[in-house]
Amino acid sequence: MxxxxxxxxxxxxxxxxxxxxxxxxxxxxxxxxxxxxxxxxxxxxxxxxxxxxxxxxxxxxxxxxxxxQNETFIQWKPTVVNWLFGLAFFASRFIGRKPLVQRMMGAALELPDVIWQRLNSAWALFFIGSGFLNLYVVYNFDTDFWVNFKLFGLMGLTIAFVIGQAFFLVRHMKPQTEGES
Structure with missing residues (x-):
């Protein structure tokens, strides 16, 4: 919901x-x-x-x-949002004790610090790359294509990234022992 x-x-x-x-x-x-x-x-x-x-x-x-009356401004919005999120993930390595991804997911997962850092870097790169990809679509395709890409392409990429992240995390999770829930 x-x-x-x-x-x-x-x-x-x-x-x-x-x-x-x-x-x-x-x-x-x-x-x-x-x-x-x-x-x-x-x-x-x-x-x-x-x-x-x-x-x-x-x-x-x-x-x-x-x-x-210039649609380019609204077309830049996903790029700016993604770049701000990418910057936040990147900067969190230097601000505070934990990277941003660990602050968001740390209550649900117990991972070594190096894995949290890798995961945080992956999110930063994903958001920065998504911002550049949006600009590529803005300047190489028509508005109809961009609107569809904004809804389906960026959302699809995000879902695929999260699924890939889940496969990465499974390799680093500790197995539960009998009696743990």
Missing amino acids: KLLFDFFPILLFFIAYKIYGIYAATAVAIGASFIQVALFWMRHRRFENMHLITLGLIGVLGGATLWL
Whole structure:
């Protein structure tokens, strides 16, 4: 359910694009992001960083798209988001005691420090690479292709990366002994 909630603005953007075009879709995405942040606040009485970052970027880049009637600004949003996440994973190696991925998943997994570092680096590279891939699509394909890539391509790559990560993690997990749960 959380996954659907997190992708709510993207899904509405996709639907609005198919019916009304890029500028209407951009306005819908901006509104959906505001609603997403407000609903999360009303339910949990806190904000989620990812939602706020996305709202800020969609507000600025989406606003520039609408004001200047130039779709390139909204097309840069996935790249900027991915690069910010990549930078956060990379910087976490030097800030704090644990890499970001360990802070996020450490309660569920017990891994050696070197594996946490490798996993963190993989996430950083994945996000940075995804940002460059988005730009490649923006500048080499039409808007229709980019919209489909944004929803299906980037999401598919993320799912494939997570599955690959699971196979990597299985090799490093300690087997449970009899009586452990």
